[in-house]
């Protein structure tokens with residue numbers, strides 16, 4: 639089975655499940671201060687993990703809610719069953735399902751599905767990125783002063799990010815904080831945002847979105863410059879044209 643077709647179908651079904659439950663009464667618990675999990679996160683992850691195990695029985699899975707499922711092969715699925723849980727809990731429509739497919743340690747395909755928007759972002763390494771089947775490209779903005787950039791942070795981490803937010807507010811045309819890192823990265827790939835940065839993310843937040851950006855012609859790297867390390871969890875993604883200027887601005891706070 640083609641892994642990209644598989645994760646696209648799976649992300650769509652998990653997104654439909656999230657939408658069906660959006661207006662239901664919600665069980666919300668806190669994993670740590672202001673890090674929420676709902677019954678919908680768990681149901682989405684159960685659906686995704688069950689389907690992967692059926693279709694790819696030897697693959698490993700890294701899922702945000704259920705952790706590591708070790709397989710015997712060299713394939714791995716990296717799953718955020720609901721990225722933007724706080725948005726979801728407030729019925730703010732920017733949330734998504736993010737699934738990446740890795741082989742021999744390299745992400746080969748990614749799908750990010752925002753069900754309320756009905757936007758399916760998909761990328762296969764070497765074959766470009768699409769939204770609902772149409773090819774997407776990063777923006778052509780050449781200077782941060784003309785850019786709309788986006789960031790994210792756990793509310794408990796505002797003290798750290800506040801200074802960076804202020805710095806970019808001084809330099810960029812606009813700064814946003816939308817609350818779903820995977821979707822923010824997809825929006826960079828689609829040319830809506832010109833850059834996105836966030837510290838302390840996890841592989842499931844960024845694996846699919848980083849591939850989307852690269853395949854849309856942009857750059858997904860480390861905040862301090864250099865290559866992205868999925869396990870490290872900090873990312874600066876951009877259209878490539880403003881990557882160096884963003885590294886310089888964030889490095890001078």
Ligand code: IPD
Pocket residue numbers: 674718720721722723724790791792816817818819820836838839843
């Ligand atoms: C969170 C979102 C948010 C980001 C947080 C993430 P979750 O993921 O991506 O935008 O700022 O750092 O943890 O918990 O909603 O899957």
Ligand code: CA
Pocket residue numbers: 718720721722819842843
């Ligand atoms: Ca997440």
Ligand code: CA
Pocket residue numbers: 679702718719720721722723
């Ligand atoms: Ca999540």
